[in-house]
Amino acid sequence: MHCQFELRLNSHGAERYPGACSHEELLALAALADTVLSKRSGVRVFGHQSLNEILIDGGMGRLAVALLGEAARPVRAIFFDKTADSNWSVGWHQDRTIAVRARRDVPGFGPWSIKAGATHVEPPFAIIAGMITMRVHLDACDADNAPLLVVPSSHRLGRVPVGQTGEVARRLGHVACLAGTGDTWVYATSIIHASERAIVPRHRRVLQVDYSGTLLPSGLEWLGVMD
Numbered sequence: 001m002h003c004q005f006e007l008r009l010n011s012h013g014a015e016r017y018p019g020a021c022s023h024e025e026l027l028a029l030a031a032l033a034d035t036v037l038s039k040r041s042g043v044r045v046f047g048h049q050s051l052n053e054i055l056i057d058g059g060m061g062r063l064a065v066a067l068l069g070e071a072a073r074p075v076r077a078i079f080f081d082k083t084a085d086s087n088w089s090v091g092w093h094q095d096r097t098i099a100v101r102a103r104r105d106v107p108g109f110g111p112w113s114i115k116a117g118a119t120h121v122e123p124p125f126a127i128i129a130g131m132i133t134m135r136v137h138l139d140a141c142d143a144d145n146a147p148l149l150v151v152p153s154s155h156r157l158g159r160v161p162v163g164q165t166g167e168v169a170r171r172l173g174h175v176a177c178l179a180g181t182g183d184t185w186v187y188a189t190s191i192i193h194a195s196e197r198a199i200v201p202r203h204r205r206v207l208q209v210d211y212s213g214t215l216l217p218s219g220l221e222w223l224g225v226m227d
Helices: 023-037 049-056 059-068 125-129 162-172
Strands: 014-017 042-044 073-080 090-093 098-100 112-115 118-121 132-137 148-150 175-177 184-188 193-195 206-212
Touching: 014 175, 023 042, 023 049, 023 073, 049 059, 049 073, 059 073, 059 132, 059 184, 059 206, 073 098, 090 162, 148 184
Parallel strands: none
Antiparallel strands: 014 184, 042 073, 073 206, 090 193, 098 118, 112 118, 132 184, 132 206, 148 175, 148 193
């Protein structure tokens, strides 16, 4: 069931913010995307000072502080592109893992995994529930170009068992997050979401950044986006 209404972050768990990034920031992000993506469909971004400045002191950073408070910091950044040669789909799910600098066995954290060379762990869900995710669109994304699909208000359900996310999506319906070039979508990291294969595949470059204002316990540290 596809819903048709305008999403709001506070009530639905997602909202579009046109103009969050300046024209200069978008040009810098597009240049970096073309450099790091090459022919890959996705790559985690780490150690780029220009990116760090945009995510902390630039438009995205200011928006994160407005939404999460002064402690908001980028904790993971990934570039995605979906093309005719790399046209994938992702089923209904909640994001459940975070990237950390090193493994420390802390009660409530686990299981552990390695993704793209980085240590990941599933934290207590309250940490996920306190995060937001931003998606900056470097290309327009219409209904034919595999927009992000979100289930409105599903971020209020807490941790949904993996086998039940599809049923929740069918019951509550979903909204396609269409975007123009330069638009930023912000959603609660805990929202149930998916992405279908593009009907008319073409470049759909997106920078996706997770933000948190929470310190991790017992010596665990967010990996972040810089050394």
